[in-house]
Amino acid sequence: MTPPLLSVDKLEVVYNRAITAIQGISLSVQTGQIVAILGTNGAGKSTTLRAISGFLGIDDARVTEGAVTFKGQRIENRPPNEVTRLGIVLVPEREKVFPNLTVAENLAAPFAPSMSNAERREREDLIYHFFPRLADLRTRTGGLLSGGERQMLAVASGLVCKPELLLIDELSLGLAPVVVEDLMQRLLQIRKELGITIVIVEQSAAVALEIADYGYVLENGRVVLDGDRERLTSHGDIQEFYLGQSSGDRRNYRDVKQYRRSRRWYG
Amino acid sequence: MQLFVNIIVLSSIYALIACGYVLIYRVSRVLNLAHGELMMLGSYLLLTTASSFSGHPAAAIAAAVVLSLTVGVLVYVFLMRKMTGEMALAAVLTTVALGILLRGLMVLIWSAQQQYPGQALGFSNPAIALPGGGRISTFAALLVLATALTYAALFFFLRFGRWGVRMRAAGQNPLLAAQRGINLHAVYALAWGLSTLTGSIAGMLISLDSGLTNTMVIIGLKAFPAALVGGLDSLAGALVGALIIGAAEVLSIQYIDPLLSDVVPFLILIAMLVVRPWGLFGTREELDRV
Numbered sequence: 001m002t003p004p005l006l007s008v009d010k011l012e013v014v015y016n017r018a019i020t021a022i023q024g025i026s027l028s029v030q031t032g033q034i035v036a037i038l039g040t041n042g043a044g045k046s047t048t049l050r051a052i053s054g055f056l057g058i059d060d061a062r063v064t065e066g067a068v069t070f071k072g073q074r075i076e077n078r079p080p081n082e083v084t085r086l087g088i089v090l091v092p093e094r095e096k097v098f099p100n101l102t103v104a105e106n107l108a109a110p111f112a113p114s115m116s117n118a119e120r121r122e123r124e125d126l127i128y129h130f131f132p133r134l135a136d137l138r139t140r141t142g143g144l145l146s147g148g149e150r151q152m153l154a155v156a157s158g159l160v161c162k163p164e165l166l167l168i169d170e171l172s173l174g175l176a177p178v179v180v181e182d183l184m185q186r187l188l189q190i191r192k193e194l195g196i197t198i199v200i201v202e203q204s205a206a207v208a209l210e211i212a213d214y215g216y217v218l219e220n221g222r223v224v225l226d227g228d229r230e231r232l233t234s235h236g237d238i239q240e241f242y243l244g245q246s247s248g249d250r251r252n253y254r255d256v257k258q259y260r261r262s263r264r265w266y267g
Numbered sequence: 268m269q270l271f272v273n274i275i276v277l278s279s280i281y282a283l284i285a286c287g288y289v290l291i292y293r294v295s296r297v298l299n300l301a302h303g304e305l306m307m308l309g310s311y312l313l314l315t316t317a318s319s320f321s322g323h324p325a326a327a328i329a330a331a332v333v334l335s336l337t338v339g340v341l342v343y344v345f346l347m348r349k350m351t352g353e354m355a356l357a358a359v360l361t362t363v364a365l366g367i368l369l370r371g372l373m374v375l376i377w378s379a380q381q382q383y384p385g386q387a388l389g390f391s392n393p394a395i396a397l398p399g400g401g402r403i404s405t406f407a408a409l410l411v412l413a414t415a416l417t418y419a420a421l422f423f424f425l426r427f428g429r430w431g432v433r434m435r436a437a438g439q440n441p442l443l444a445a446q447r448g449i450n451l452h453a454v455y456a457l458a459w460g461l462s463t464l465t466g467s468i469a470g471m472l473i474s475l476d477s478g479l480t481n482t483m484v485i486i487g488l489k490a491f492p493a494a495l496v497g498g499l500d501s502l503a504g505a506l507v508g509a510l511i512i513g514a515a516e517v518l519s520i521q522y523i524d525p526l527l528s529d530v531v532p533f534l535i536l537i538a539m540l541v542v543r544p545w546g547l548f549g550t551r552e553e554l555d556r557v
């Protein structure tokens with residue numbers, strides 16, 4: 001088997017030198033895959049993505065144990081602009097666009113000042129090919145976009161950085177199902193046409209497993225389950241707990257194991 | 268008419284200095300309280316280059332301009348860079364310390380005497396009669412012109428420049444900017460360089476107009492209310508703030524008491540801090556983050 005594009009090995013991240021957010025997470029991503037990271041609120045999904053992309057600094061968080069290897073190179077605790085230059089770009093969970101810049105400026109900000117006009121135009125055209133709606137919104141200020149448009153812009157401004165690996169945190173958050181469906185199809189199209197590898201973080205397994213090839217389920221900062229799409233979608237615990245959450249009380253994965261497995265929530 | 272000219276000249280001085288406070292604050296959320304000293308350093312650098320390039324005033328001015336830009340970048344690289352990610356207060360205190368240090372060093376190197384870079388460069392400073400009866404000295408007129416050009420250039424640069432977009436992005440959300448591949452250190456160093464450059468140009472023109480002593484730092488301090496009244500993150504605000512402070516100062520000297528000149532800007536500053544601490548044009552939320 002070819003070596004993975006990205007491998008995360010027994011990663012541990014500590015916030016403010018005190019709070020251990022993830023403890024010993026390992027995962028690996030093959031070139032061209034779409035990988036889903038699933039889990040409830042606070043499971044450590046965002047922290048994992050941020051650790052991979054160097055997006056930790058501002059919260060005084062550090063990778064204290066383990067390794068992140070991208071194309072054979074160790075990258076943990078590198079500054080985010082270097083990680084971006086190496087080819088990993090994160091679309092963060094919150095504050096993902098510059099609210100006072102227009103759509104066009106949001107897309108232009110990542111361009112190196114030395115980049116030629118031809119190259120700039122080429123990259124912009126590529127964006128408008130995947131997201132034609134953004135072309136109409138060119139002069140709109142980022143802060144005035146609707147939720148779906150903002151997600152589009154966030155993914156698009158990640159794409160202009162020409163990543164090999166795109167990390168997307170909760171693309172579906174707060175959006176109507178049709179909008180989510182549309183965005184997911186765009187991701188499939190981007191993977192198909194550009195060959196970009198994608199890691200998506202979702203709370204909803206139903207949304208993520210629709211496009212993902214492989215998935216990891218996190219809980220309390222650990223991987224509790226992983227497998228390819230077929231395995232995860234047919235896994236009883238996933239169906240009970242992550243593909244539907246109708247019962248009001250919060251239960252955790254281990255509790256769920258004791259419950260009767262049922263298919264009724266899926267779909 | 269003369270009153271009007273005086274207001275314009277003083278406001279231009281404050282505006283040209285104030286844009287330096289705004290640039291650094293807007294891009295990196297740091298209040299640079301050493302800006303007055305850095306401005307004065309620009310004038311002393313001109314004094315030095317004037318004597319080492321004697322007979323070549325253009326070369327002396329160009330050298331002083333390049334040096335002051337370099338000083339700004341070096342201050343960032345060797346001092347403020349370490350402060351990135353630290354608390355805003357730590358960074359502000361660092362600039363206070365830098366200002367005190369610079370003030371002491373400048374007296375040591377250049378003495379506290381009144382000196383005239385204009386003489387050293389062989390410039391005279393004739394008054395120009397304006398239509399309407401007012402008079403303005405040559406270098407004061409140049410200062411007004413320099414302020415107008417600087418603001419036009421900064422507006423254009425921030426709006427359309429390739430580095431300008433990156434500076435605005437970094438100012439809004441540094442971590443996201445870094446995530447999009449923007450090198451924050453380069454952006455901050457550029458902001459410090461430009462800020463020190465514009466401040467130094469102000470300092471040089473003031474000292475060419477009226478000579479140079481170590482009390483010049485007060486002018487830099489008085490430009491701070493101008494920046495804050497307008498809103499620390501707004502260039503247009505700095506322009507309006509400078510006009511308000513300049514007009515208030517000139518009018519109170521004329522009609523009330525000349526001794527008020529050093530007091531009025533800070534009275535306005537305090538009034539503003541009580542009523543509307545984020546300034547006329549500033550954004551409220553921006554202030555909360557400090």
Ligand SMILES: Nc1ncnc2c1ncn2[C@@H]1O[C@H](COP(=O)(O)OP(=O)(O)O)[C@@H](O)[C@H]1O
Nearest residue numbers: 015019021040041042043044045046047048059
């Ligand atoms: N900035 C922060 N400071 C301190 N603790 C944090 C911070 N961000 C997240 N955490 C903690 O880390 C854990 C994982 O959070 P997160 O990665 O955001 O989870 P998820 O994205 O799966 O909802 C949580 O317990 C959370 O409280």
Ligand SMILES: [Mg+2]
Nearest residue numbers: 045046047093
């Ligand atoms: Mg999260």
